[in-house]
Amino acid sequence: MSSVPLSAQLINLFASVILLMAFAMLAQRRVLPLINLFAIQGAVLAASTGVVAVTTHQAHLYWSAGLTLALKALLLPWILHRLVRRLNVKWDVESLINIPTTMIVGIVLVVVAFNVALPISQLSSTISRGTLGIALASVMLAFLMMITRSKAIPQVVGFLAMENGLFLAATSATYGMPMVVELGIALDVLVGAIILGVFFFQIREQFDSLDIRHLERLKDS
């Protein structure tokens, strides 16, 4: 089985780890391990981008690998850890649907994602094309996590994990977006995380809790 080059095997391995992390986040009940899982996903994403960069010699991919590592594996998890400590939240993550059911829904989503991505990855000529389905699956799993969690921080982790999946999609289908776009996206994510941090304090000040079930009063009569 020497027909698949080592780099492609590595990329596929990393992609499956990313998917595994997406499932692990879906199953995780505690908030600090959830942030750590997110950090691991970011690190693996950076590693996978790095491998693509080395094999294809695309200069800008080195930059985006570095940016991913700095932003998603280090800076954002650090901000989230600080937030959790400052807000003094140690509760369990509550899920609106029980976790086994969520996992089954997750598996269905993965199958759907693979089917949607199949015609596109056949058109692609990149070394990492097989991972497009995984990327779409991670986006959908992160989305599922956002829907099923009732606390603010897990929702935000879901939001950021969704961005991870999108980044994987960009590298696997096209070797990454143009540099200026990637920088812009990174800036938006960072500013978004900071604004959310400010926002958490506002919510806490008002409700004495970060449970977003308090945020269900606005309805159409």
Added chain:
Amino acid sequence: MDTFVLMLAIPLVSGMLLTVVGEREWAPNLNIVASLGTFLSSALLTGEIIADGPRMAFGEMFFIDSLNVFLVTLTAFVGLTTSIFSGPYMKNEQEHGRLTKGRMRLYKSMFQLFMFTMLAALTTNNLGILWVAMEAATLTTVLLVSLYRTPASLEAAWKYFILCGVGIAQALFGTILLYFAAERVLGETGNALLWTRLVDVKGQLEPTVMALAFIFLLVGYGTKVGLAPLHNWLPDAHAEGPTPVSAVLSGLLLNVALYAILRCKVLADGALPGGFAGNLMMGFGLLTLVMAAFFLSRQKDIKRMFAYSSIEHMGLITFAFGMGGVVANFAGLLHMTMHSLTKSAIFFAVGHATQKTGTQIMENIRGLLRINPVIGWGLMLGTLAILGMPPFGVFASEFMILTHAMKHHPWATPVLLLALGVAFASIFGRVQSMVFGETHAKRLPHAPAITPVFLHLAIVLALGLYIPPYLTRWFHEAAKMIG
């Protein structure tokens, strides 16, 4: 200096300046002067574009043609009138104790930065940067929606952030797919997301990928337009944020998001000649229109009601662009303009009315004509205009959309008429009982700025009676570009 650079630099620089000096006594004037500067440079830019045709700026980074320059002028104009309106309005809010000095500063600087992101989104040539600017527009307004820090406003801002975040993530996936399709034709250069390059090769883009990309882009940017079923953030954000923010969200942000969809539709139409993109837009537009019309009748809060009215009109405009062709596009663009001007005028009037009566619940607002005839008539005329009464301009554009639908898509006509009728009945009845009757309201410490309301309504009225030929030509050219 280049008018284009000036137009982008003024809001950016003044936004940063206002983060420092935003609580000073003269800061509202600085806000107005900056908006005036932006408007003047955009007007000059429009003159240049009309005289010399489309142009680029900063290499190929920015692209200005007759389609976006008209939206740029509209955006800068409504930005200017909103900044005039918000001066006394925000001072009143501060004196009612709803806002601190720090939040006044936040409001003014974020307002200018929001203008910057919208102008950048409108003029950029790079579809990736368009995405970045749209997301930045959400980020600058999310703290404005929660400006009052009440439980309801925090909830609205949270919903706004999460729903638009999810929506915009889908748009990013669409952009990635678009880049993927483009790269196969244009090669691995940084130019494969430049709209001007893409439009030259739109016929060669891979149809299956483009179809999927357009679905994601439509649903993604559609969330920000307020298209059903992801419209839930819109009424909350409009009702709970300060009124000037509701005015710019409704009058401008929705337009910019719709503009993003239009740019993508041009590309999708090139790759998919069967009218796939248009049919999708017609479907979403009609669904949104009907849903909004029926929700309208159930509203109790005045700002929520007009927010649903914005959703309704966005549905109608999306439907018009979905029909395609020069006439329908012309009507869509005209309706976009009329809706922006009228809806922001209504929000100005509503802002003053709620400040006077101290409530947003429509049952408790009575006799606006007794409190202040000018505000009362402003709200009444604005409502008549938005409901499509002749001779206001909204009538002209709605009439064009309806007749075009009758000719080419007769099945849709009853649905359109029904939705417009339901909307008319629900809004008109409510506003009538708010404007007329007895009242017991108090005087405000700062006299409201009424000029913007009547300025907008006067333009809408004038355009309803007579559209000058150069404006017709201009709309026509823009309509042809959308195809």
